[in-house]
Amino acid sequence: MAIKFEQVNFEYPSFDGYNFSALKDINLEIAEKGEFITLIGETGSGKSTLVQHMNALIRPTTGSVTIYGIKIEKDTKKKGKVKLNPLRQRVGLVFQFPEYQLFEETVLKDIIFGPKNFGVKESVAIERAKQVIKHVGLDEEYLKRSPFNLSGGEKKRVSIAGILAMEPDILVLDEPTSGLDPKGRDDLLKLFMGIHNDLNKTVIIITHDMNTVYKYASRVLVMNEGHLVYDGLPQELFSKENIKSWNLDIPDIITITRQLEDKLDVNFDRQPHTIQDLFELVKEVI
Amino acid sequence: MKNIIIGQYLPGTSFLYKMDPRSKIIALMILMISTFILKDVTHILIMLGVVLLILKIGGIPIARIARGLKPIMILLLFTFTFQIIFIKTGTLIFDAELTLTVFTLPLMIFIILFWYLTRRYIKFKFLYLLITAFGILTMLALYTPGSVLSSSTLEVYGDGLSGAFFIMVRLIIIVTLSTILTLTTKPTDLNLGLEKILKPLSIIRINAEEIAMIISIALRYIPTLLDEANKIMLAQASRGVDFTEGKLKDKVMQIISLLVPMFIISFKRSDDLANAMEARSFVPGKRRTRLHTLSWHNLDTTVIVFCIFIFISAITVRVMF
Amino acid sequence: MNIIEIKDLSFSYQDEIDALSNVTLSVKKGEWVSILGHNGSGKSTLSKLIIGLLKADSGEIKVDGVILNEESVHDIRRKIGIVFQNPDNQFVGVTVEDDIAFGMENLCFEQSDIIDKIKEYAEKVSMSEYLKKEPHALSGGQKQRVAIAGILAMKTDIIIFDEATSMLDPKGRESIMNYIKEINKAGVTVITITHDMKEAVLSDRIIILKEGRVIACGDTNDILNDKETLNSSNLELLLPLKLQYLLDEANLSNDKVKDILWQLSLNK
Known part of the structure; x- marks a missing residue:
């Protein structure tokens, strides 16, 4: 297991003494390879707090998070023995707004900032930058440009490239598609x-x-008021009863399939995954 | 959501809370000036009594005031020592020969080290410092075995002691008065009060309303900016920025990596905000009505009259005695 | 009667390609129009031009019969309210009541009137319990509701929602859409600017912008039938519509299915 949460609770301190409990009894395991996970839940349900534990940006109030064999607990940093930076290199976290991280004069300099902090030689980092800029679907020519004169989508790509250049094993993205x-x-x-x-x-x-959840995810985690209330396949999630109480939408394809079944008075023998699937199903009944 | 409190407003219901912020500011000014007029220990002690009376009637816990005094403790201690050492007039109250010997020097260093290492476990840190300092002085004065390294005389004169005491009390009064104002007035009300008081400055082309608007927007956005600064720090920490490590050159880079995003986001924000304000028909300098207005009550007049009375008394005692 | 008339409007940011070129459109009094387009299509630029935050290079904007220029801009802003995208960057007041009051203060409403209206409109957007709250204690959706209350209180004839839901979660989005419906029903002209076809189909009329040009403009029904334009617009088609097109291509559709899919497209 790459990341393991054990009985994790987290409270944000507050000045008036009433601490805000953001995570409650989280148990969770994440594999190093092969998972495409979506994390969902309404605003304030603790999603961001959860992912900030994954690269030890914040430490649990009680319980522990084990990241690549290193146990992070409340007083880990005080003991001073544990170096957190290697963990942050292995678990790359991209924040919601690219504006939070872009600061250099050129895209190139910004991308190599991360790798250099982790001790990668500049020449190696530049090679990596040339690789990752292509990975995020931008031209090598972009490396010379200023990150501030890019469109919103391009900024987002550059910020992702900056994390990819660190060559993390796990990539975590906080609301990467909002506003697009x-x-x-x-x-x-x-x-x-x-x-x-x-x-x-x-x-x-x-x-x-x-x-997005329905179309891409191999696994879905649902947060609700600080609790991890669902951890499993997306297909099963949307047929669950309590989905309404978690304030989640239903994917369009499921909504329209249900409405069609209702109005055409039929029962499709399987749940369509794409519009093409649905087309095949409808074709059979008319 | 984290809870960020600006200022140190302490909710309450006493007369201090019922007062108009304008009268509170004016009263504070008058009392401060009166305090500066006084030159005699007895008079300033009476003034301290008045301030304590205000605290008592106003229902403000002394502990809160003490907390406000904390940051200036060092300043107080410094002026106190300075006054005692350098003022050499009046009657000699106390003198002692301080001798540093081969034995007491390491002992002194040991005590200081001991204080340094243990102070974090002591609740009353300031008191602990005083006791330690007093302990060292006593030791130097009374315990003198071995060969003498150096010696000097500590002389305390009447004027030095009373002067030190006087200045200390004056500082405490000033800080307490301003703490009363911030404890009992919300930042927004304080802002509104200041705006009204500064209004006459429009004669010299200072627009109090605009200044007040700027302060009010600053009050509104400080929590947002703090929250954002925190997120930027986390975002850069995710890219390996570690403030506990690195050479000076790296440190500079790390700080830049925080400041640049802060500035860029703030510029964008101010641009958006200016648009939003303009779209809602805000025109700088144009007359606006206000949701919150201030109202002057009899209480305010009474307090001001009382303060003027104190002021006149202060002048009188200054001239007469 | 047209409350907004735009003729041959062009605008470009400093030495960049045109953000808007030769835009001509009109909005009728009391209707709900969606301006639909992808990011960078110029739709937000258009809203800033209408309210006079940007100055057009050429062309003319008429609001309620008055041509927008430097003298008329303040009068025109009294007629148009706008809810922007970022909930945090348009919250001016230190508390909810201060923010609702802000516009009214600028328009020199009487203090007693302001107090009454704060109560009335906070009630309308279900924010009555939050009047003394500070913005950092509110969710994005709640902040947008406060912005709506502030504008409703100013009694503008037109309200523009400039991607007002795009930074909100589904719950916040749904509540804002419901308030928009209500506002329009109460007789206010509404313009929603969005890239979401699901939101656009709720309106009476749709204007599609692409690269600064109007590529389609018409009743929602007509626009949804215009397969070619929709395909060329780079917008995401609604699923029922996609299914309809697939069935059409395979020559399989019948009137019953068509009717059902149509109802589903319109979100009814």
């Missing part, structure tokens, strides 16, 4: 699928878009 139009969103998701398939990395995505 459908085309920008689909392009990015294909990119993540590519990273997952070609580079054989585990990818974890926080999202609010259930279509």
Whole structure:
């Protein structure tokens, strides 16, 4: 197991004494390879707090997170023995807004900033930058440009390239597709699928878009009020009763299939996964 | 959501909370000036009594005031020592020969080291420091075995002691008065009060309303900016920025990696905010009505009259005695 | 009657390609129009031009019969309210009540009137319990509701929602869409700017922008029937519509299925 949560609780301290409990009794295991996980739940349910534990940005109030064999607990840092940076290199975390991380004059300098912090030689880092910029679907010519004169989608890609250049084993993305139009969103998701398939990395995505969950995820985690309430296959999630109480949408394809079944008064023998599937099913009944 | 509190407003219901922020600011000014007029220990002690009375009637716990005094403790100690050592007039109250010998020097170093290592476990740190300092002085004055390394005389004169005491009390009064204001007035009300008081400055082309608007927006966005700074730090930490390690050159780079995003985001934010304000018909300098207005009550007049009375008394005692 | 008329409007940011070129469109009083386009199609630029935050290179904007220029801009802003995309960057007040009051203060409403209206409109967007709360204690959806209350209180004839739901979670998005429906029903002209076809089909009319040009403009029904334009617009088609197209291609469709899919497309 690459990452293991054991009985993790986390509280945000507050000045007035009423600490806000963001995570409650989380138990979770994430494999190093081959998983494409989506993490969902309404705003404030603890999704971001959960992923910030995955690269030891924050430490559990009680319980422990084991990342590549290194146990992180409340007082880990005080003991001073554990170096956290190697963990952050292995678990790459991309924040929601690229503006949080872009700061250099050129895209190249920004991409090599991460690797250099982890002790990679500059020449090696530059080679990596040339590789990753292509991976995120941008031209090598972009390396010379200023990161601030790019469109929103391009900035997002550069920020992802900056993390990919660290060559993490696991890639975690906090709401990577929010604010993008459908085309920008689909392009990015294909990119993540590519990273997952070609580079054989585990990818974890926080999202609010259930279509993404249904279409891409091999596993889905649902957070609700600090609890991890579901961990399993997306297909089974959307047939569950309590999905409404978790304030989650239903993917469009499921909604329309149900409505069609209702209105045409038929029962399809399987749940369609794509519009093409649904077309085949409808074809059979008319 | 994390809870960020700006200022140190302490909810309450006493007369201090019922007062108009304008009268509170004016009263504070008058009392401060009165304090500076006084030159005599007895008078300033009476003034301290008045301030304590305000605290008592206003229902403000002394502990909160003490917390406000904490940051200036060092300053207080420094002025106190300075006054005692350098003022050499009046009657000699106390003198002692301080001798540093081959035995007491290492002993002194040991005590200081012991204090340094143990102070974090002591609850009353300031008191602990005082006791340690006093201990060293006593030792130097009374315990003198071995060969003498150096010696000097500590002389404390009446004027030095009273002067030190006087200045200390004056500082405490000033800090307590301003703490009363911030404890009992919400930042927004304080802002509104200041705006009204500064209004006459429009004669010299200082627009109080604009300044107040800027302060109010700053109050609104400070928690947002703090939250954002925290997120930027986490985002850069994810890219290997570790503030506990690295050479100076790396450190500079790390700080830049925080500041640049902060600035870029703030510029974008101010641009958006300016658009939003303009779209809602905000025109700088144009007359606006206000949701919150201030109202002056009899209480305010009473307090101001009382303060003026103190002020006149202060002048009188200064001139008469 | 047209409340907004735009003729041959062009605009470009400094030495960049045109953000908008020769845009002509109109909005009728009381209707709900969606301006639909992908990122960078110029739709947000258009909203900033209408409210006079940007100045057009050429062309004309008329609001309620008045041509927009430097003299009329303040009067026109009294008629148009706008809810922007980022909930955090448009919250001016230190508390909810201060933010609702902000626009009214600028328009010099009487203090007693402001107090009444805060109550009334906070009630309308279900924020009455939050009047004394500070923005960092609110969710994105709640902040947008406060922005709506602030604009409703100013009694503008037109409200523009400039991607007002795009930074919200599904729950926040749904609640804002419901308020938009209500506002339009109450007689306010509504313009929603979005890249989401699901939101656009709720409106009476759709205008599609692509690379700064109007490529389609018409009743929602007509636009949904215009397969060619939709395919060329780079927008994501609604699933029922996609299915309809697939069935059409295979010559399989019948009226019953067509009707059902149509209803589903319109989200009814």
